[in-house]
Amino acid sequence: MGTVSQLKKASLSPDPGEPGRPAGRTRASKAVLPKAPPAPSGRAGLEIYGLILTAFAILLLLSLVSFDPRDISLDHRLRSGPIQNLIGPVGAHIADLLYRVVGLAALFACSTFFFFGGLLLAGRRPTVSGGGLIAYLAVVIFGDVLAHVLLKSYRPFGHMPGGLVGAWVGEIARTLFATPGTLIIASSALGASVLRLSGLTMMELASSPARFARYALVQLDRWRAERAVAKEEADREAAVRHAEALRTADAARPDPVLDAARALEVAQVAQAQAAAQAQAAARALAAAQAGASSVPRVSIGEAPAMNNTSRVSESAPPDLRVPPRGPVAAPSSPVPATPRPVSPASQPSADDGGGVIIRRPPGSATPQTVDENGALVIEEMLPVALPPAFAEQERLPLDGPSLPYEYPSLSLLDYDPPKRTAVDKDALNVLAGTLEAKLADFGVKGNVVKIQ
Numbered sequence: 403m404g405t406v407s408q409l410k411k412a413s414l415s416p417d418p419g420e421p422g423r424p425a426g427r428t429r430a431s432k433a434v435l436p437k438a439p440p441a442p443s444g445r446a447g448l449e450i451y452g453l454i455l456t457a458f459a460i461l462l463l464l465s466l467v468s469f470d471p472r473d474i475s476l477d478h479r480l481r482s483g484p485i486q487n488l489i490g491p492v493g494a495h496i497a498d499l500l501y502r503v504v505g506l507a508a509l510f511a512c513s514t515f516f517f518f519g520g521l522l523l524a525g526r527r528p529t530v531s532g533g534g535l536i537a538y539l540a541v542v543i544f545g546d547v548l549a550h551v552l553l554k555s556y557r558p559f560g561h562m563p564g565g566l567v568g569a570w571v572g573e574i575a576r577t578l579f580a581t582p583g584t585l586i587i588a589s590s591a592l593g594a595s596v597l598r599l600s601g602l603t604m605m606e607l608a609s610s611p612a613r614f615a616r617y618a619l620v621q622l623d624r625w626r627a628e629r630a631v632a633k634e635e636a637d638r639e640a641a642v643r644h645a646e647a648l649r650t651a652d653a654a655r656p657d658p659v660l661d662a663a664r665a666l667e668v669a670q671v672a673q674a675q676a677a678a679q680a681q682a683a684a685r686a687l688a689a690a691q692a693g694a695s696s697v698p699r700v701s702i703g704e705a706p707a708m709n710n711t712s713r714v715s716e717s718a719p720p721d722l723r724v725p726p727r728g729p730v731a732a733p734s735s736p737v738p739a740t741p742r743p744v745s746p747a748s749q750p751s752a753d754d755g756g757g758v759i760i761r762r763p764p765g766s767a768t769p770q771t772v773d774e775n776g777a778l779v780i781e782e783m784l785p786v787a788l789p790p791a792f793a794e795q796e797r798l799p800l801d802g803p804s805l806p807y808e809y810p811s812l813s814l815l816d817y818d819p820p821k822r823t824a825v826d827k828d829a830l831n832v833l834a835g836t837l838e839a840k841l842a843d844f845g846v847k848g849n850v851v852k853i854q
Contacts, residue, residue: 466509506564
């Protein structure tokens with residue numbers, strides 16, 4: 403044995419003449435041997451397989467929960483509508499096969515694909531042993547037996563609850579051990595298989611609901627604590643922002659002492675400006691009095707305020723008074739003023755100090771338009787005449803000339819009986835076979851003798 407191992411090592415060692423070239427691989431062998439494709443390695447490869455298994459499990463679950471027995475008809479004309487299965491006809495036939503063979507255990511098989519897919523997505527390589535595979539098959543078989551014995555009258559998705567496997571094994575066990583013995587044997591075998599698959603003891607398996615509830619409570623308390631800490635941090639940040647806002651508002655708030663000083667300064671400046679304007683006005687008045695002492699002044703008195711009322715009288719028209727003007731300076735060269743003729747309506751009155759009152763000439767009012775107080779009265783409102791373009795009714799443009807009304811033809815009341823369609827005998831034969839199969843599922847043996 404030592405000589406053989408030495409020979410193998412010598413054959414794999416490089417040639418002394420060519421130290422950098424191994425003796426086991428030559429250029430010819432490189433040309434002949436094909437290059438293997440790079441296999442996915444590491445966690446990336448596991449995630450790829452896990453994604454494929456998870457997708458298959460989702461497709462299988464959707465096809466199982468949306469199964470309708472009418473979707474598996476061989477002839478689409480025998481269905482009462484479109485396919486109800488979410489995965490189409492392929493999903494319908496796969497679900498029908500699983501329900502027919504293993505019954506409700508098909509959902510357990512679907513959960514198995516979810517389990518392995520989740521392990522692969524998490525980067526864990528699952529290991530399958532012979533004992534685990536046998537335990538898995540025992541769970542499926544004895545689960546079907548229990549479903550067949552306990553739920554015999556129930557037909558989920560149009561199939562037996564235990565499928566063909568549960569029916570065969572369950573009926574054989576009931577024949578040998580009766581119903582109570584079958585239930586005891588199937589329950590014990592199912593429990594042992596579950597313990598083998600889970601790797602837990604009986605006490606651990608029995609306390610698993612309590613441990614799960616305790617774990618859920620711990621997670622809930624942790625979530626509440628994290629939420630309380632987050633709320634405290636949010637309140638602290640809100641308090642800091644509120645303090646900064648108050649500090650900014652205090653900085654922008656005006657100082658009352660500074661405002662009073664500024665107001666006093668503005669008042670002093672305004673008082674100085676008013677004093678300067680008063681001095682300038684006094685100097686201008688003194689200069690005007692000194693320069694115009696020999697010039698005659700024309701004083702026009704102020705007119706009394708007008709008495710505006712809401713009632714207009716034609717017999718007593720309102721007076722228009724000219725407001726007084728200031729003194730008029732005489733021209734550089736005296737020019738004799740020519741007196742202008744004054745109408746009797748604009749004679750100056752003696753009670754206003756020389757003011758000129760312009761009076762309107764009396765109007766001509768009729769007794770029908772003036773009431774007892776001398777106010778104008780309107781008897782009636784004259785109608786407003788509209789132009790002919792507005793008086794005409796708007797007309798809608800029509801596509802063509804109007805046609806007389808015609809009664810519909812009496813041919814619409816004629817009844818056209820439906821035409822009889824030919825019956826497909828192949829479809830009737832398929833329907834007869836489906837009926838016989840359904841009767842056999844319910845334990846009834848019947849044959850279709852004649853099809854008309």
